[in-house]
Amino acid sequence: MPLNARREPKGARPPPFSRTSMTVDLNQNHFELFGVPVQFAIDTAGLDRRYRELQREVHPDRFATAPDAERRVSMQLATRVNEAYQTLKSPLRRAVYILQLRGVDPKFETNTAMPAGFLMEQMSWRERIEADSEKPEALLQLQAGLRDESGKIYEKLHDQLDQGRDDEAASQTTRMLMFYEKLDNEIDDKLAELEA
Amino acid sequence: MALLQISEPGQSPAPHEHRRAVGIDLGTTNSLVATVRNGIAVVLNDHDGYGLLPSVVRYLRDGRTVTGREAEADQARDPKNTIVSVKRFMGRGLKDVVHVENSPYDFLDTPGMVQIRTVLGVKSPVEVSAEILKVLRARAEEALGGELMGTVITVPAYFDDAQRQATKDAGKLAGLNVLRLLNEPTAAAIAYGLDNAAEGIYAVYDLGGGTFDISILKLSKGVFEVMATNGDAALGGDDFDQRLFCWVVERAKLAPLSAEDTRLLLTKSRAAKEFLTANAEARISAILISGETVDVAVTQKEFQDMTRQLVAKTLGPSRKALRDAGLQWSEVKGVVMVGGATRMPHVQQMVAELFGQTPLTNLDPDKVVALGAATQANVLAGNRASGDDWLLLDVIPLSLGVETMGGLAERVIPRNSTIPVARAQEFTTYKNGQTAMSIHVVQGERELVADCRSLARFELRGFPPMVAGAARIRVTFQVDADGLLSVAAREATTGVEAAIAVKPSYGLTDEQITQMLRDSFDHAREDVHLRALKEQQVEGGRMIEATEAALREDADLLSAQELAAVRAELEALGKTLSCTDHRTIKSAIERVNRATETFAGRRMDRSVKRALTGRKVESL
16 A cells, blocks of 8 residues: 555645736736736726735735745735735826836936926925915815826826827926825825824 | 535545634723634623623732633722733833823833733733633633634734734733734624625724724725724723713812722722713712712713813824725715724714714624624634635734934835735945944834834844945835734845844843844744754655655565554654644654664664675675
8 A cells, every 4th residue: 555645634725826826926017917008097997806806816814824834925925916006006106117117217316307387386385285284174175276286297197108108208297296296295294283 | 305415526525624713802891702603703602691701800819810700890909910901001111001190000111011010920911911812712612612723813903013913922822823913993894894795985983992993994895995094092981981080089079099999989980981871870989998988970961071072082083094095074885883982972973973974883882893803713714605705905004114314214114005015115324334224113103203103123233334325225124914014124235134023022121132133133033943844844755755665675574563553653744744833743753763663673684684695695
């Protein structure tokens, strides 16, 4: 009688990583992982759906009683899926990521040169936020106005990244949007202070 | 006629094996244990039919430890040794504990976490909590008829890393296999959502004995996605008791009270608070040790007025959570109320005003968290039924960061990031020739490190001197599915590394932590375990192969009985190879060694004989 030493225990789940490694390949970029084209325009409902599908397969809750090594891999894969999802979901992070994939260095740290008109505009936004920093309703209105403005700029960015394909201009637009993001966060912080 | 079930060849299903799993709500005031029976989550009661176990532990001079109802009854008689609301001390330093002045305990201001001196010696909050967990574990094991395979313990969503780690440690100390730490509002959302097949945006407002949480969740097609959470880890029903207690002391013009009288009046205040939920007036009557009588009446209106500010403290976090989720009030489909303190009418009223809708109170606010935890435990343990294909996506409540120059906190992982999450950030040196860097990990939303909670400090040493700004130190934060953090640092140009699982510094000095770090400098602890496991697996596999080969050649040297014994041990060893504990494999290897001792001896004899014969042949 042959010794059947390495028999799998009965009822053991099928080896998980033959399955998961097919869907989560660490060499894929975020777009490939989510099965969407590398472009700025994105189907957010599809993104959400794919996110749930991926997490259903890799989330640590699926491996709570698995051996340590499998649990660790599951955590890494779920972390990777979260990172990709957050990057693709945020238009700003998505734009930065596309530029990065195209090998464009947007020089966010060093290139702070902005058109004078844009900087004037920024200053005026900041003054208005300061002036209304005690009035939550006014702050919310400012935030809505700010988002209208940045919304238009995002449309421009969409053209630059997907249609005209002008990476240089897209970098500049992305830098601009970072200013808007910062203002938006400042309003949030002010509102939070008022609520404390 | 019953149909016979026939499975596909090679795919015979294992007989359904239900794994014993429970959810535990380790509460400030009361704790519960629940499990899933026949697909339904149920709270397990004690012999007297009580589900709630008062979270009270009394240490007695004779060496006994009493937990629950009996301890609660003794609290006024022996306040110094009867620990109530220990959850408020979990992962907390003395300076973080509110109402220290009204606490009767003999606190020790140990670094990291306070400790309490009792007649049975110094106890840490982790040990006290473990006593509560042990009672629930015993209750569950008796009810389920055997050892528990796994447990989910709930924590307030707003608990920081130190408080979470302390809770997990308490579970381990109580002999539980903690499958997951689950946020209380999320547990409640599971229980509510699955019961009501809810879809859409829900808020869970959880005001417990000592903590307040607000979570905003999106329930969609079996996915529970926490969008944002906020709260106050030191606000709960206890504070309402304290407020009423102070009012009574003032009203009755009482002199400073002894520990016993303080506990007595606090207990009376709590009873009055509960009575006022459904009644217009309550009396607080007591006879103090001095013989002095206290007899004060309090109306519902008076009570509500004196505690209105406490309720108002929950509004800010609620607004913040909603804004972090990027939502408007009108988008919230329902507000689920959790925690005994939400029974107070003025709490319900304020929540109704805030959200513009009547909150959902159709579930038992004391039990819903434990029921949700049991449901999660059941699924994690592998008892997943066909309807259990749901998924939980939770977040970290507080931002994580490191200290930079000037005592500022640099955010690395923002609050409300979905876990598990990892983020790396690069830092550099600020002095020429600097060869070490001290990394201070903090948690919180404030700009100044001094206002955030310090989680850990460690040092990265031994990179060569460079000009200021030339070193590139990459600090990686990883938060796992329990919301627990580990940090690794690496200098990029030289590859010098350091890693640590962030453990709260209770009872440990900075030097000891540094030492622990030094020990884990070369290899993370986990890696050491993993390596030992690999080694034993390889060794075990080799052992099986070698023994099988030997049996093929020389099995005739053994009697049928001896052969069976060897084969049994080999089979046992084979089974251990897939386990995760290297010591189990090692001991199985040793047993095979022992079982084959005689066989090895005889084989040796035979080979010697063979060799001798061979030589004879050769020499012929």
